[in-house]
Amino acid sequence: MANRDMTGDGPASLWASAGDxxxxxxxxxxxxxxxxxxxxxxxxxxTTSLDDVALALGVTKPxxxxxxxxxxxxxxxxxxxxxxxxxxxxxxxxxxxxDGAVRLRKMLLSYALVMTRDFGICVGRTNDAELSPENxxxxxxxxxxxxQMLRGALQAGIDDGSLRPQDARLAVFAVAGALNAIxxxxxxxxxxxxxxxxxxxxxALMRGLDAIRKED
Amino acid sequence: MANRDMTGDGPASLWASAGDxxxxxxxxxxxxxxxxxxxxxxxxxxTTSLDDVALALGVTKPxxxxxxxxxxxxxxxxxxxxxxxxxxxxxxxxxxxxDGAVRLRKMLLSYALVMTRDFGICVGRTNDAELSPENxxxxxxxxxxxxQMLRGALQAGIDDGSLRPQDARLAVFAVAGALNAIxxxxxxxxxxxxxxxxxxxxxALMRGLDAIRKED
DNA sequence: ACAGATGCTTACTGCCGAGTATAGAGCTTA
DNA sequence: TAAGCTCTATACTCGGCAGTAAGCATCTGT
Numbered sequence: 001m002a003n004r005d006m007t008g009d010g011p012a013s014l015w016a017s018a019g020d021x022x023x024x025x026x027x028x029x030x031x032x033x034x035x036x037x038x039x040x041x042x043x044x045x046x047t048t049s050l051d052d053v054a055l056a057l058g059v060t061k062p063x064x065x066x067x068x069x070x071x072x073x074x075x076x077x078x079x080x081x082x083x084x085x086x087x088x089x090x091x092x093x094x095x096x097x098x099d100g101a102v103r104l105r106k107m108l109l110s111y112a113l114v115m116t117r118d119f120g121i122c123v124g125r126t127n128d129a130e131l132s133p134e135n136x137x138x139x140x141x142x143x144x145x146x147x148q149m150l151r152g153a154l155q156a157g158i159d160d161g162s163l164r165p166q167d168a169r170l171a172v173f174a175v176a177g178a179l180n181a182i183x184x185x186x187x188x189x190x191x192x193x194x195x196x197x198x199x200x201x202x203x204a205l206m207r208g209l210d211a212i213r214k215e216d
Numbered sequence: 217m218a219n220r221d222m223t224g225d226g227p228a229s230l231w232a233s234a235g236d237x238x239x240x241x242x243x244x245x246x247x248x249x250x251x252x253x254x255x256x257x258x259x260x261x262x263t264t265s266l267d268d269v270a271l272a273l274g275v276t277k278p279x280x281x282x283x284x285x286x287x288x289x290x291x292x293x294x295x296x297x298x299x300x301x302x303x304x305x306x307x308x309x310x311x312x313x314x315d316g317a318v319r320l321r322k323m324l325l326s327y328a329l330v331m332t333r334d335f336g337i338c339v340g341r342t343n344d345a346e347l348s349p350e351n352x353x354x355x356x357x358x359x360x361x362x363x364q365m366l367r368g369a370l371q372a373g374i375d376d377g378s379l380r381p382q383d384a385r386l387a388v389f390a391v392a393g394a395l396n397a398i399x400x401x402x403x404x405x406x407x408x409x410x411x412x413x414x415x416x417x418x419x420a421l422m423r424g425l426d427a428i429r430k431e432d
Numbered sequence: 433a434c435a436g437a438t439g440c441t442t443a444c445t446g447c448c449g450a451g452t453a454t455a456g457a458g459c460t461t462a
Numbered sequence: 463t464a465a466g467c468t469c470t471a472t473a474c475t476c477g478g479c480a481g482t483a484a485g486c487a488t489c490t491g492t
Contacts, residue, residue: 021438021490028439044345046262049479062482063440071480125343129260164423170416173401174394181393200386207380208424237468244469265449278452279470287450 029067031057037078037118041183045075045130076135079126082119083142086111090149100157105206107153111146111179112198121183147172154209164210175205245283247273253294253334257399261291261346292351295342298335299358302327306365316373321422323369327362327395328414337399363388370425380426391421 035056039048050071054061068074089110093103114120128136150172157163178201186197251272255264266287270277284290305326309319330336344352366388373379394417402413 025438042345044262044343046260047345050481051479060441061480062442065481066439127260127341129258129263166420167416170413171420173397174417174420177394177397177400178390179393180397181389184393185389197386200383201390204382204387204390204424207426208420210423241468266451267449276471277450278472281451282469 025067032064032067033074033077033081034118036074037122040075040078041118041121041125045126072132072135075122075126076131076139078119078122079131079139080142082114082121082123083139083146085114085120086123086146087142087149089114090146094149094153099160099162100153100155101162101206101209104150104153104157104163104209105202107150108175108179108202108205109198111176112182112201113194115179115182116186116188116194116197124180124183147176150176157209166209171209174208178205241283248280248283249290249293249297250334252290253338256291256294257334257337257341261342288348288351291338291342292347292355294335294338295347295355296358298330298333298337298339299355299362301330301336302339302362303358303365305330306362310365310369315376315378316369316371317378317422317425320366320369320373320379320425321418323366324391324395324418324421325414327392328398328417329410331395331398332402332404332410332413340396340399363392366392373425382425387425390424394421 032053036048036053039052039056042048043052050061050064054064057063064074068077090107093106093110096103096106115124126139128139131139151168154163154168154172158165158168182197182201186192186194188194192200248269252264252269255268255272258264259268266277266280269290270280273279280290284293306323309322309326312319312322331340342355344355347355367384370379370384370388374381374384398413398417402408402410404410408416
């Protein structure tokens, strides 16, 4: 990495091989994570052992420790990804032009979609008491941030008249509660697509906030 | 119990003492349960050991086993109580006269109130994977029953025109999700009373279902 | 061909927590 | 005063799981 172009070998082969290794490592790490999150969602974090995860991957437990320092970090990385997706899409939605109702609707739609996928489901099912104190603090901070964004959009909607005046705190808790639970009943192999579920859910929730009805 | 009135002692003293003992035992069992549920809600079921519960009660672990056969039964009894409260009040609400919207609103209000109390919170936080297979089956059956009652009232409301035509399954999941999450944020020592939270929540949710607005 | 890194294995340790064996204290009935 | 029941404690067993030690194979660059 430090001494590329120093040999006559040419940078391409050096980089290719170094890159291959790094990429392969990243893919394996990814495989650990996706296998872990699926098991966590299926059986719960505490009741899933790393031996279970290793077995599902066809490797042994110490292998997992080559990619993650401990079990807690694996869970944290799972919820971090879910929360980051929500946060990122919500931040984007906050920037689009339109009234508060329009921005909030977009936020909720992205939120709902994330909750139909593995890392999102994990967010919905994870109890913060399962995380280490440090990661719990980060987890809570991320949740708070999302809550603030939703509340901000809702309040903006109330202020600009696109949403009914109401207790923003209560309303956001209700909405988030409904969305977080999606992973507890949604079946990807069922009749409804993730998009249909998300849209149906968000339409109902936005009606509850008295949004001006806009079919898009 | 079998031979009362057989001695000259008189039934009163016999019954008093037998009753006292039974009552005392019942109270102790109750104490185990309420202490356990509070710890479960605080730290999570799996991460709470029976030694923790015993310590909080000022006794030792074997004492707990005098009142419950195992840890699983303790958790099951907690969720059973919460679910029974919801089920009972919902069944009552199903019998009152009025249109579907009125009955559904009553159901949700009782549901919400239960979710602000310990056994209700436990229902909201318990992951069915934590229960033994037999108790998990009972737990699911109770949940399904409640779901059916809500869905029935909602459908009745759609049929009688008091609620907007919509996907009943999706709507009930949304509503239940919002209510189940109450225990994750509601603080009994906070500014809002349980009643205020329940009413605010239910008003918002019913608006989402396009109930005819009735301030009661 | 050799040195060192990398990836993974087998075979552990150590701990924690569910559940139990057993005994003793106190109350109840005879 | 003795037998028996209820309740509780001390002091275990046993199993499961997070995390580790140490070694073997393979691949990489010199």
